Amino acid sequence: MPRILPFKAVRPTRDKVSLMASRSYESYSKEELEARLRDNPFSFLHIINPGFKYRKKISGKLRYGLVKNRYQEFREDGIFMQDEESSYYVYKIVNREGFSFHGIVGAADVDELNKDGIRKHEATLKDREAMFMEYLKTVGFNAEAVLLTYPDNEIINSIIQQQMNSRAEYEFTTTYRDTHYLWPISEKALVEKIKAAFEEIPAVYIADGHHRTASSILLAETTGALSQDEMNNSYRFFMSYLIPESELKIYQFNRMVKDLNGMDKEEFLIGLDTYFRIDNRGAEYYKPSKKHHFSMYLDGDFYSLYLRKDRYKMTNALDALDTEILYRTILKPLLGIEDARTEDRLAYSHGKKDLAHVQSMVDSGKFAVGFGMLPITVEELKAVADQGLVMPPKSTFIEPKLRSGVTIYEF
Template sequence: MAKIIPFKAVRPTRDKVSLVASRSYQSYTQAEREARLDYNPYSFLHIVNPGYKYDKEISGKERYQLVKNRYQEFKEDGVFVQDKKAAFYIYRIVDRDHQIFNGIVAAASVEDYKNDVIKKHEDTIESREIVFKDYLNTVGFNAEPVLLTYPDNDAISIIISEIQKQRAEFEFTTTYRDTHYLWQIDNENDIKVISDAFAKMKVLYIADGHHRSSSSSLLCEHQKTENPNHSGEETYNYFMSFLIPESELRLHEFYRVVKDLNGLTKEEFLIRLDTMYRIENRGIMPYKPSKPHHFSMYLDGEFYSLYLRKHNYDFKTSLDDLDAQLLYQTVLKPILGINDLRNNTRIDYLSGKKDIVNLKSMVDTGAFKVGFGMIPATIEQMKAIADEGLKMPPKSTYIEPKLRSGVTIYEF
């Protein structure tokens, strides 16, 4: 059973939420970051980039302490206010393509994460886990929820629908033309119905945020050793999550681009590829695959379709059926010599939300030699891989929705 509880969020005031909310720091170009820092004193970017105040790049523990300082200043200035009563928060996004996402911001149990009630499908990098744990331990808050998904549930859906008939606490539209809404649920009966509904679920799945959840687990272990009166109910025993029903989750693919052909000529590469794939030259017109185990390839100014010769490939597990894993096992590793997908600098990734023409452009610049496209993984594949205790290759899925940082904040 999954333990999901309400918490006292720290939130911007209604009049400033549109100014505070930001995308993740890494998603901005340097020019975009500088523009927001120069002209918006309320942007959450001021908190996560505290060196801006001193016109200096600051890293490590010194940066963590300054992040904490900036955060406290936002609270002191009344930009952020903590709710007096624990609540669940309904978060709704209507994006520019009219896709609608509805979910609940809540606190999920670290113990559930450890016991595999909250299941994972991606590997994490230990060094990144430790860095983020140290960051959380210093700053004392988290502003980006882990994205969890659950089977559609009528009891939860009814409450969400009823609450959304009321005026939203927050409503703002971003420059990306996505509109965000937030409602607060602090009615004890509604909280109990939602908590009981999650308690009846045997498992939840991490859709996005594997490093954040793992770091929260490390933080919990650290805090336990520091607290002689540890009870198991302290805020560090939980991490902020955005729980969304499976039917509203959107999975996109990632394209792969590789800088060279591992010493092979174009002809040698195609001959090696022919062992595992039926290859057709599609010419200069952009080509996207439409079926599992089919790939598009862009090489030397032309698109190719690659159809797997299935008699040469052994499907033993649900992971073997995943196109990102299949491409790794049949092309990236044996032919292009890319063994470590996480650390090899010869490979890069491009979100499949972007047009296949973007992949073409990256290769045409000369920075990359070859690019590969595939269809998105499915929620069923993601769950099956997690259920078998297996892990997807990095950048197997680009998952929506993406929440804004700074709208709800969880303090430890």
């Protein structure tokens, strides 16, 4: 029974929102970042990259303090405003491929992770949790919503559809060709209806943002928010964007490895034969069509790899994931990849780039072999989370990808 509450969002004025909204900082190339900071004084990138003002790269706690300063300057200059009433926010995204996502932005109670109302499927790194917790505590706001998904719900869907019949508070298209819409909901009756509808759902699932969630838990613990009587303590919550499971778009991450771990091609193929039926497809572009089928590109040829199910035991939801199968049958025993999070011989390419990208990277000589598979399904993601297990790194590339600076949650 997840507790999702309305909040008083800080957000850009209507005339500035298209200039303010930014992608994740890491997604920009150096040239793109320079151009946006130079040409757009209203970009949220100025807040999270405060060193641009001084033409100097700044990191650590000094950066955190300057981020807070830039944010306050935007507030003082009237670029941001804050809603007077606690609200939910219907948020719609139509991406450039034509996929539509409809959901609600709200504040999720971190204690629901302890109560199993919010479930995770990824492990997090303690140093990143601590670093981002310090960042949140210093700057005093959260500008990137965690993506949560919930079972399709008629009540929530009807409210979303009802709101979308009216004029949106925001409607803007980015240079990335995604169109964004926002409708605030502050009417008491609707607010209570949304809150009650989420409380009737057994659990929601983290789709994207595990480190942000873990940092929010750490922040709540550090500030004592979970032990205080006041249930509306702002440190107890994190900003979330909740969309129905039917709209979640999941792509796979393909794998590429720089060498064959000392083996020649024939030795490697013989090693694969233990767990897989192997067919050389030659120049034929092969993409898997079933679970536990894999594509491999090696030395100018595509191969199909079909798992020999009598040789591989599946005892839980994790065992059945193709990313786990690939790791346990090929990456670790044959290619010597012990830690898929840190191994610099291993690289990932998300499925939107498809196997043609993997082929080009292998043909370039940067990698010796590449592997492709089908995306993980929502049902598989939920099964892993329900069993309290965690997926291998880079098991999912999930959309929608949210913009920073459209709604902001202040502590």
